Amino acid sequence: MAGALDSFRICDFTGQLAGAGATKWLASFGAEVIRIEDPVREGRWDILRGTPPFVDDRRGVDMGGAFNNHNAGKFGITLNLRKDKAKEILTRLIEVSDVVSENFAKGVLERWGFGYERLKEIKPDIVYVSNCGFGHVGPYSDFKTWGPIVQAVSGLTFTNGLPNHEPAGWGYSYMDHTGAYYMAMAIMLALLHRQRTGEGQWVDLACTEAALTLHGPALLDWTVNGRPTRRAGQPHANRSAWPPMAPHGIYPCAGDDDWVAIACRNQADWEALAGVVDEDWCSDEQFAEFDSRYAAQDALDAHLSAWTAPRRKFETEEALRAAGVPAAAVMKPQERIDLDASTGNFGLWPTVRHAKMGAVRVDGQPVHFSETDWQLPRGGPCLGEHNETVLTRLLGFSAAEVAALAHEGVI
Amino acid sequence: MTALTGVRVVELSQVPIAWAGKLLADMGADVILVEPPGGDPSRGYPPFVDDEPGDDRSLYWWHYHTSKRSVVMDLEDEAGREQFRSLIATADVLIEAEPRHRLATLSLDYDDLAPIKPNLIHVAVTPYGREDAQSDLPYTDLTVMAASGPPWSCGYDDHSLPPVRGALQGYHTASHFAVMSTLTALLHRGVSGVGQFIDVSMTAASNVTTEAASYTWLVAGRTVQRQTGRHASTSPSSETQQRCADGRYANTGVPPRNPAEFAALLAWLKELGLNTQLPEAVFLELGATWQGPFDLAKIGTDDEITAIFGAGREALKLIASTVSAQDFFLGCQGAGLAVGVVNAPEEAFEDAHIRARGFHTPVHHEDLGRTITYPGAPYALQGSPWAISRRAPKLGEHNAEVLGELDQGCELDQS
Numbered sequence: 001m002a003g004a005l006d007s008f009r010i011c012d013f014t015g016q017l018a019g020a021g022a023t024k025w026l027a028s029f030g031a032e033v034i035r036i037e038d039p040v041r042e043g044r045w046d047i048l049r050g051t052p053p054f055v056d057d058r059r060g061v062d063m064g065g066a067f068n069n070h071n072a073g074k075f076g077i078t079l080n081l082r083k084d085k086a087k088e089i090l091t092r093l094i095e096v097s098d099v100v101s102e103n104f105a106k107g108v109l110e111r112w113g114f115g116y117e118r119l120k121e122i123k124p125d126i127v128y129v130s131n132c133g134f135g136h137v138g139p140y141s142d143f144k145t146w147g148p149i150v151q152a153v154s155g156l157t158f159t160n161g162l163p164n165h166e167p168a169g170w171g172y173s174y175m176d177h178t179g180a181y182y183m184a185m186a187i188m189l190a191l192l193h194r195q196r197t198g199e200g201q202w203v204d205l206a207c208t209e210a211a212l213t214l215h216g217p218a219l220l221d222w223t224v225n226g227r228p229t230r231r232a233g234q235p236h237a238n239r240s241a242w243p244p245m246a247p248h249g250i251y252p253c254a255g256d257d258d259w260v261a262i263a264c265r266n267q268a269d270w271e272a273l274a275g276v277v278d279e280d281w282c283s284d285e286q287f288a289e290f291d292s293r294y295a296a297q298d299a300l301d302a303h304l305s306a307w308t309a310p311r312r313k314f315e316t317e318e319a320l321r322a323a324g325v326p327a328a329a330v331m332k333p334q335e336r337i338d339l340d341a342s343t344g345n346f347g348l349w350p351t352v353r354h355a356k357m358g359a360v361r362v363d364g365q366p367v368h369f370s371e372t373d374w375q376l377p378r379g380g381p382c383l384g385e386h387n388e389t390v391l392t393r394l395l396g397f398s399a400a401e402v403a404a405l406a407h408e409g410v411i
Numbered sequence: 412m413t414a415l416t417g418v419r420v421v422e423l424s425q426v427p428i429a430w431a432g433k434l435l436a437d438m439g440a441d442v443i444l445v446e447p448p449g450g451d452p453s454r455g456y457p458p459f460v461d462d463e464p465g466d467d468r469s470l471y472w473w474h475y476h477t478s479k480r481s482v483v484m485d486l487e488d489e490a491g492r493e494q495f496r497s498l499i500a501t502a503d504v505l506i507e508a509e510p511r512h513r514l515a516t517l518s519l520d521y522d523d524l525a526p527i528k529p530n531l532i533h534v535a536v537t538p539y540g541r542e543d544a545q546s547d548l549p550y551t552d553l554t555v556m557a558a559s560g561p562p563w564s565c566g567y568d569d570h571s572l573p574p575v576r577g578a579l580q581g582y583h584t585a586s587h588f589a590v591m592s593t594l595t596a597l598l599h600r601g602v603s604g605v606g607q608f609i610d611v612s613m614t615a616a617s618n619v620t621t622e623a624a625s626y627t628w629l630v631a632g633r634t635v636q637r638q639t640g641r642h643a644s645t646s647p648s649s650e651t652q653q654r655c656a657d658g659r660y661a662n663t664g665v666p667p668r669n670p671a672e673f674a675a676l677l678a679w680l681k682e683l684g685l686n687t688q689l690p691e692a693v694f695l696e697l698g699a700t701w702q703g704p705f706d707l708a709k710i711g712t713d714d715e716i717t718a719i720f721g722a723g724r725e726a727l728k729l730i731a732s733t734v735s736a737q738d739f740f741l742g743c744q745g746a747g748l749a750v751g752v753v754n755a756p757e758e759a760f761e762d763a764h765i766r767a768r769g770f771h772t773p774v775h776h777e778d779l780g781r782t783i784t785y786p787g788a789p790y791a792l793q794g795s796p797w798a799i800s801r802r803a804p805k806l807g808e809h810n811a812e813v814l815g816e817l818d819q820g821c822e823l824d825q826s
Contacts, residue, residue, distance in 0.1 A: 004599035017622065029595050053623075053631035065630035066623065135791070140764040144749035148641065148651070152662040153740075155756030157640065160565055160577045166652060166660060167753055168575050171564030171635070171643035172622035181587040186790045188594035189414040189438055193795045195601045197412060201794030208759075209770060210789035214583055215756040216474035221458040222757040223784040224470060230755035237575040240553065242471045243456045248553060250562060250573040257570050261557035265549070321548055328554035330562050330574055333628035333635070336618055340558075342539045348615050349629060361629040366615030367592050368540070370521075371607040372599055 003030015004372035008191065011090075011097035012036065012074065014183075015046030017173060018147065018207060019103030019131055020070035021180025022187065027073035028365055028374035034093065034390055035071065035381060039078035039411060043383050045104075055357045061383050062356050068380040069362045072352045076381025077390050078411050081112045085410045090114065092395050094122045098194075099187055103131040106141050116202045125200040127190040131183045135206025145207070147173025154211035159218075159235045168237070178214075179207035217242055239297065246294040247273070250330060251305050253313040259330035260313045262304070262320060272323040277307050354379025387411050413439025414795040418597065421498055422479070423507035424451040427552075427613060428536050429475035431506055431586035435593065436478035437788070437797050440504075443813055444481045445495065450806040460779070466805070467778070473803045477774065477785065481804035482813045486517055495519060497817045500527050503600075504593055508536040511546045521608040530606035532596040534589050540612035550613075556581040559617035564624045564635060564643035574637060584620050585613040652753070653728060659736035660753040667723040667748060668705065673698030675746035676726055689729055691722035698723065760786070774799050 008031045012023045027033040037043035042061045044050065053065040079086040094100060100119055102109055109115060109130075119126045130136055133145025133153075148169070151157045157169035186203040194200055212219075221227045229235060240248040240263065247270075248263045264270045267290060274282035281287070281303045286296045293300060308316055313329035320327035329335070336343060343349065346368075349361045357379065365374045387406070391397040397405070405411045418440045422432040424447075436442035444451075456471035457464070482498075485491035496519070499505060505524065507514070514520040521533040537546040538555060553576060556562055561581070562574035592609045600606055619625065624635050624643060635643035640652035640662065653663050667673050677695040680686045689695075698719040709716045727748075731739050736752045743750035759765060770787035788797035 002603075004595045007602050008598075025591060025595075053627045053633065055630055065626055069626045069629075134764060135768060137791075138764045138767045140744070143744045144747065145751070146664065146749055148662050149664055149749055149751035152660075152751035152753045153759060153762075155754050155759040156577060157662065157753050158755045160575050162567075162572060162575065165567065165572070166654070167640055168566050168637075169640045169652070169662075169753075170561075170577065171566070171637045171641070172624060173642075174561075174577065174580070174620070174622075177620045177622060178584070178587065181584075181591060182789050184591050185434070185587075185594060186792065188591070188598060189790075189795065190792060191598055192594065192601070193412075193414040193792075195598065196417075199794055201792060203793065204791040205789075206768065206791075209765065209768060209787070212756070212759055212765065212770065213786050213789045214580065215760075216786060217456075217458060217471045218756050219760050219786045220470040220474055220783070222760065224460055225458060225462060227458070228755060228757045230758070237578060238553065238573060240551070240578065241457065243453070245551070248551075250553075250557065250575070252573070259557075259562075259574055261553050261562070261576075263551040263553045265551060269549075324549055326549040326551045326554045328550075328558040330557045331560060332563055333560070333621075333624050336558070336560055337625065337628050342543050342545055342612075343615060343618055345543065346540055346612055346615050348618060363619040363625055363629075366588055366612050366619055368610045369592070369596065369607055370609070371605055372596075 002372055004369065005029040005031035008032070008099065009097045010034065010099045010101055011093050013100070013102035013104065013109065014131070015103065016048060016146075017066075017070055017176035018179040019101065019183065020046070021177055022131070022183035023074060023101060024070055024072060025184045025365065026187065028376050029372065033074040034386070035074050035076045036090070037076060037078050037383060039080050039384060039409070040082070043078070049383070055360060058356070065360070068352070068354050068357060068360055071380030072362050072376045073378055074381055075386040075390055076384065077387050078384040080410055083410050085405065085408070087113060089391070089395065089410070091122055094119060094126065096394065097123065097126070098191065099127045099129065101129050101183070101187060103183070105144065106132060106136045120200070123200070125194055125198060127187060127194060127200050127203075129183060129186050129190065129203040129205060131179060131205040131207065133207050135209065136204045147176040150175040150179070150207045150211055154208045155215055155229070156211050159215070159229060160237050161235050163233050163236055175207050175211050179205070179210060182207075182210040244294050246290070246297050247300050247304050249301055251301070251308040253308055253316060254310055255312060258313045260308055260316045261328045261330060263326045265326065269325050273320065273325050276319050276323050276325070277304070279303070279307060350376050352376050352379040355382050355385060384411065412795065413798070414792060415440035417441075418504065419443065419502045420504040420506060421445060421502045423505070423509060425508040426453050427582040427585055428506055428508045428589060429453070430583050431589040432479060433475055433477055434586065434590045437799055439795070439798075439800075442479040443498065443809070444476060444479045444804065445484050445498070446481055446806060448483055448485050450483075454806065473783075474785070476803035477799045478801055479804055480809035480813060481807055482810050483807040486519065492517060492519060494814065494817075496524070496527055498813070499524050499531065501817065501820060502528060502531065503597070504532045504534065506534040506536070506589060506593065511537050511541050525606070528606070530600055530604060532593060532600065532606045532609065534593055534609045534611060536585055536589050536611045536613060538613050540615065541610045543612075552579050552581040555613045556617055559614040560621040560624055561617055564621060564637050566637040568639045570637070581613060581617050584616045585611060588616045653731045653739075655731045655736040655739050656733055657735040661731060661736045661739045662751045662753060663727055663731075664749040664751065666720065666727060667698065668707070670699055670701045672747050673701070673719070673723060676723065676748070679742055679746055680726055680730065683730065683733065685729055685733065689722075689726055691718070691725050694718045694722035695726060772799055774802055776802050
């Protein structure tokens, strides 16, 4: 099947998840993504190259499981940009690329002599997308960040918590994933602009800004009504104020750290829930109408928790779903990956072939296209795995010349 | 000219995809929101302007529907369906999150619409995908997230407290994939002329947005456990959240790891006059003058390296206990440390950096005679700027305008 993005080539300096996740999307739709890494530091700027999880006892820069996950489908070459010959090769690669993408700290590419002005000289219609925590413009643009810092500064950590407790935050880098999604969007928006006008451009992506947009109504409540989210009784992450719903939460179940989410969207859902629970408290006056039920959620949650606690999560989920009430067990990794048939049936965990790890399952894409669907046959590149392929096929070097470049420490 | 000028998107109004429509509309697409008679129920969601409920006073609605136009069409009625088909004939993209059989029942699914608009891009968003019967189950943002992973990893060290989820982020994540799919298909159409049908699963979207929880299972068959304010992990890690002198928190991120960072930290400690209160300060001196890089693998085994890194963490704790979270953040960053203040959203919004980047976006509401400050762009495209082109539409506000355009189009076709 032809790829939707077959005609695009990406000169890719991204790493970690916030950058690599973006070009993984492009690669899975057929874009030719060529990762460029530093041979001197063995590509360790991307710390995921050598960190767990591992498939077996082998260690090293080609064995990082997360790296393989985020870089499946890409090509990998090495360039020692301290050397002029490497800069010449990079220049030739940019000449034949549509996009230069990176998520370094501000100024890194510039110091190597490849700032946006220079990129434009090399390829006038180049799309250049930079991605870092605070962006390349503004008072904090030299600050250091990673996913949890972006989440903290942008308010996403604060809002994920329970009243009278410290922030729970996110148990993973939600904004590295989501920053990558915005980076992919930015690249494609700029390519669409180029497709219609012939013009390239620079996109300055600041993950903190992207994160801040995800608070929408709370920010308008602040600018219009002056109501802060830092106030008594807040945040209460599992409740729903927009729209108001009650009950609405995550409740304990029998088992090892098992929980079930229950949400009543309206009066009919509440009556259906009450029908399943069928205990005296369900007919308490204070729970009969929405407004008083919403106001009495602490008491409501205590009753409902007492009902769910001795029951198994999947049984509760099934009983409530049968009654038409939105309910879902809080799924553990094994449950959603291997036991819930829906993800496997969707093809969500494709097996890629990695040159050293062999067959490994990775995150797929949560979409299917009728004409140009994604595919991820190949694992993430080992360090410099495609030096010869890329330099000979794309840039016209001979195999002997590539060997000489390796010998000279250029690649 | 903006990135999506001239791209017409028909959005069948539903809460989970409102964010997707806004992202496209603010980049210049002509997004036409098709609402049923009586309107989308989320027009009535709080919070409200001045806390007074009423028509066109929902801040929720305002936020999610900027830059769009609204038309009312009754798809349960043949006349309404005919209008809808006329609209689709002029559209590039249809984005919808209808119950999975609804459009087929109305003869308005992709197979019915493609003959009307052969290069149409139809993006269908459902809880489990169009092929899965579980998509017929009732759902909310909360149940989508619970079923697909995020809450398992989020919460507290104390596992008697429930896991937590970030409100509306399940719908946001689904919307992000709907937008990425739309842009991918538009690029492909620009090259090939071909449209297509795209099936987006909300639960699949969150399933692949859980970082280590998924790949630790996929690669190593191990399960991460949630921890307060930091990454869920297969084995417990050190706390990273620090309460500061003003009661607010900071994420202490990565403690000092190289001599320059130890030197900067020591200098800051001295500037605050706190070095005499820290018995471990001598180890900071040692760290600051260390020759060459530290062997991080020796933390916990080599006494000297262990003491130096321990002193780094103790110094940060001591400083945090004497300064505000914001000052702790600025001071640490000044010392080259990746530390963040845990802001509430409104504090983040008012921050000097965010303001300086022009994030505050004024939008005029001529009906209220007020200019409202909205959150701004998620990305800064220098050549095709993001913009809110209009406030969220009133119900059917553009009926005459849009239907007029369609009639004009028909006349042109006939002439």
